[in-house]
Amino acid sequence: MKIIVPIKQVPEIAEVKIDPETKTLVRAGVPSILNPFDEFAIEEAVRIKEQLGEGEVIIITMGPPQAEEALKKCLAMGGDRAIHLSDRAFAGADTWATAYTIAQAIKAEAPYDLIICGKQAIDGDTAQVGPEIAEILGIPQVTYAVNVELTESKKRIRVKRETDEGFEVIECRFPALLTATKGLNEPRLPSLMAIMSASKKEIRLVTAEALGGDQEQYGLPGSPTQVVEVFTPEQRTGGIKIDGTEDPESAAKQLVEWLLKKGVI
Amino acid sequence: MLNIKKEECTGCGLCVKVCPFDAIHLVNEKAEADEKCTLCGACVKVCPVDAISIERKRVDPSKFTDYKGVWVWAEQINGELRNVVLELLGKGRELADKLGEPLGAVLLGHNVGNLPEILIQHGADVVYVSDQEILAQYTTEAYTDVIAALIVTEKPNIILYGATANGRDLGPRIAARLILGLTADCTGLDIDDKRQLVQTRPAFGGNIMASILSPYTRPQMATVRPNVFKVPELDTSRKGETKKVDIKVNKAAVRTKIVDTIVEMEEGELKVDEAEMVVTCGRGIKDPQNIDIVAKLADELNAALGGSRPIVDQGWMKHHQQVGQSGRTIAPKLYIACGISGAIQHLVGMRTSDTIVAINSDPDAPIFTVADYGIVGDLFKIVPALVNEIKRVKAQK
Numbered sequence: 001m002k003i004i005v006p007i008k009q010v011p012e013i014a015e016v017k018i019d020p021e022t023k024t025l026v027r028a029g030v031p032s033i034l035n036p037f038d039e040f041a042i043e044e045a046v047r048i049k050e051q052l053g054e055g056e057v058i059i060i061t062m063g064p065p066q067a068e069e070a071l072k073k074c075l076a077m078g079g080d081r082a083i084h085l086s087d088r089a090f091a092g093a094d095t096w097a098t099a100y101t102i103a104q105a106i107k108a109e110a111p112y113d114l115i116i117c118g119k120q121a122i123d124g125d126t127a128q129v130g131p132e133i134a135e136i137l138g139i140p141q142v143t144y145a146v147n148v149e150l151t152e153s154k155k156r157i158r159v160k161r162e163t164d165e166g167f168e169v170i171e172c173r174f175p176a177l178l179t180a181t182k183g184l185n186e187p188r189l190p191s192l193m194a195i196m197s198a199s200k201k202e203i204r205l206v207t208a209e210a211l212g213g214d215q216e217q218y219g220l221p222g223s224p225t226q227v228v229e230v231f232t233p234e235q236r237t238g239g240i241k242i243d244g245t246e247d248p249e250s251a252a253k254q255l256v257e258w259l260l261k262k263g264v265i
Numbered sequence: 266m267l268n269i270k271k272e273e274c275t276g277c278g279l280c281v282k283v284c285p286f287d288a289i290h291l292v293n294e295k296a297e298a299d300e301k302c303t304l305c306g307a308c309v310k311v312c313p314v315d316a317i318s319i320e321r322k323r324v325d326p327s328k329f330t331d332y333k334g335v336w337v338w339a340e341q342i343n344g345e346l347r348n349v350v351l352e353l354l355g356k357g358r359e360l361a362d363k364l365g366e367p368l369g370a371v372l373l374g375h376n377v378g379n380l381p382e383i384l385i386q387h388g389a390d391v392v393y394v395s396d397q398e399i400l401a402q403y404t405t406e407a408y409t410d411v412i413a414a415l416i417v418t419e420k421p422n423i424i425l426y427g428a429t430a431n432g433r434d435l436g437p438r439i440a441a442r443l444i445l446g447l448t449a450d451c452t453g454l455d456i457d458d459k460r461q462l463v464q465t466r467p468a469f470g471g472n473i474m475a476s477i478l479s480p481y482t483r484p485q486m487a488t489v490r491p492n493v494f495k496v497p498e499l500d501t502s503r504k505g506e507t508k509k510v511d512i513k514v515n516k517a518a519v520r521t522k523i524v525d526t527i528v529e530m531e532e533g534e535l536k537v538d539e540a541e542m543v544v545t546c547g548r549g550i551k552d553p554q555n556i557d558i559v560a561k562l563a564d565e566l567n568a569a570l571g572g573s574r575p576i577v578d579q580g581w582m583k584h585h586q587q588v589g590q591s592g593r594t595i596a597p598k599l600y601i602a603c604g605i606s607g608a609i610q611h612l613v614g615m616r617t618s619d620t621i622v623a624i625n626s627d628p629d630a631p632i633f634t635v636a637d638y639g640i641v642g643d644l645f646k647i648v649p650a651l652v653n654e655i656k657r658v659k660a661q662k
């Protein structure tokens with residue numbers, strides 16, 4: 001079983017701040033992390049491989065040189081080798097151009113059985129790259145997976161998927177793409193041993209030219225969408241704060257009065 | 266252009282079966298496409314030997330004026346339209362009027378009954394209906410095949426999808442097939458002076474907003490967050506046109522099979538991402554038995570009940586009730602947080618609510634930094650007092 005996991009390095013949004021003067025994002029000093037949803041993806045891939053006792057887990061990222069840190073983490077979690085798509089030509093890619101680029105790298109690995117993405121990357125929150133990769137590769141997809149098992153014949157997978165009302169259980173043949181969400185598994189913390197042995201695993205750097213494909217589809221020039229303006233929304237500041245420890249009834253009364261006056265209720 | 270590699274074609278005929286337009290035939294045991302081909306792509310994905318490919322070019326900007334109309338994907342489940350569909354008809358009507366173009370609704374399903382009338386009464390001029398058994402339940406592939414083919418033949422200018430679980434599954438699939446821009450989870454939509462769709466959405470956990478255009482592709486597409494736009498008033502006298510869509514989906518085109526559907530929403534339960542008011546509780550509730558205390562407040566306000574991640578992780582509430590980064594991102598008119606500390610991952614899911622109320626015993630809890638009205642105190646005393654007070658005020662009215 002050959003499983004490919006596309007991952008992204010993202011800024012830790014808990015640390016992202018807005019410069020009050022310029023009203024722009026302060027990126028300096030913000031730590032980068034492996035996208036939390038991608039941890040579920042890599043964990044599931046490694047578990048499937050372990051369960052079958054055979055196979056290969058390949059990690060792919062498209063990103064700047066420092067994204068190598070995220071790849072190393074995935075290798076420590078049990079990935080076998082990694083592909084790092086890094087080139088200035090990839091910069092500024094929107095979801096379509098990102099998916100196209102990653103799909104090119106995946107095609108070069110064909111035949112493969114499974115691709116597992118995270119549900120979404122927490123910087124852009126689009127949840128589009130996974131389904132777009134699936135479409136470009138022409139394979140079926142199951143999004144928001146919370147449980148994955150192989151069927152008895154090992155020829156198909158059975159995926160439990162989150163919906164707006166609950167869940168759906170979907171059977172699908174290989175090759176297929178899944179997107180992983182919270183609840184799928186508990187991602188492991190790699191041991192020191194695993195981290196050490198990961199440093200010996202291959203991380204192959206691939207440029208746009210080496211990747212081939214239609215060079216015009218990469219990066220900003222290949223992106224059908226264009227960000228024309230970025231602005232900071234009104235930052236919320238705390239409003240009224242009252243003490244309700246002594247007299248909860250009066251606090252409740254004041255709140256209801258305020259809500260009525262504001263016309264909220 | 267549709268390319269069929271004759272050397273590789275085995276003449277299996279699968280593409281002939283799945284072609285929604287009856288455009289592919291076997292000639293001397295090799296597939297051949299005729300002029301009815303719309304490049305919808307249904308054949309490409311089923312070819313077992315990858316002999317078919319499409320060379321797709323982006324739309325030539327000088328042809329943009331051929332693309333007319335604003336469309337809304339009329340997502341339905343078990344014969345009921347999602348609320349966001351009606352919200353999008355309201356916004357879509359406004360955009361269509363600005364452009365002087367018609368508003369269309371695209372309805373896929375089986376036995377859709379009077380849904381076309383409901384769509385028209387909420388503002389649609391045209392309803393495209395594809396009613397087939399295979400569309401009874403949403404599947405990525407069948408829905409993509411029909412809508413992509415319809416786009417290719419009808420050439421709309423704008424398509425809006427609700428940013429629901431299925432809307433966000435379907436939109437990118439269609440975008441990738443037709444090489445279209447797609448903006449995710451928009452909270453603002455407008456038309457600029459060049460008649461382009463300006464799509465505004467939050468990024469970096471709501472820290473910034475970005476305005477996005479799709480200047481090079483048509484149709485322009487966006488998924489739109491539920492509960493942002495108002496449902497337009499129903500006008501029962503409105504007239505519109507219902508067009509039957511003649512695009513057939515073959516079973517072989519759908520490679521996934523739904524073997525079970527588990528509904529966790531209870532009868533009449535309000536959704537946190539659709540309700541006008543939401544009441545949530547966090548770890549301050551201490552015991553699942555106590556959730557009832559907060560549920561009473563939700564009931565009294567006719568609000569949806571939700572929780573922070575630990576509450577859901579412990580199985581005290583269902584996953585669809587979780588508010589925050591790994592749950593639902595919501596923006597109700599009123600959000601009341603009881604015993605929630607306000608970790609950043611929680612705040613990014615609710616901080617764009619119109620009015621935020623927080624009840625927490627810790628005066629330094631970060632939730633107070635976003636609350637319009639905060640009560641420092643014991644939720645076990647404040648919440649029941651609140652329920653009584655609301656009851657009293659209601660009785661007075």
Ligand SMILES: Cc1cc2nc3c(=O)[nH]c(=O)nc-3n(C[C@H](O)[C@H](O)[C@H](O)COP(=O)(O)OP(=O)(O)OC[C@H]3O[C@@H](n4cnc5c(N)ncnc54)[C@H](O)[C@@H]3O)c2cc1C
Pocket residue numbers: 036546547548549550572573574575576587588589590591592593603604605606607608609610611614624625626627630642643644645
């Ligand atoms: C990748 C990632 C994703 C995450 N996604 C989410 C998400 O989607 N949603 C989410 O909510 N969290 C999410 N979290 C978790 C988040 O970081 C916090 O751990 C979580 O929100 C805390 O939940 P809480 O406020 O209920 O609990 P706590 O932080 O334990 O807060 C409980 C609060 O209750 C108050 N309290 C206690 N007793 C009382 C009383 N009697 N009366 C009044 N107040 C009382 C306390 O003062 C305290 O502030 C995520 C974390 C990570 C790392």
Ligand SMILES: Nc1ncnc2c1ncn2[C@@H]1O[C@H](COP(=O)(O)O)[C@@H](O)[C@H]1O
Pocket residue numbers: 005006007008035037038041060061062063095098102116117118119120121122124125126127128129130
């Ligand atoms: N630059 C990238 N490199 C590799 N994988 C990516 C990249 N961007 C997104 N992905 C994958 O696509 C998923 C969804 O991302 P997004 O559509 O950006 O929310 C992520 O969880 C990753 O699995």
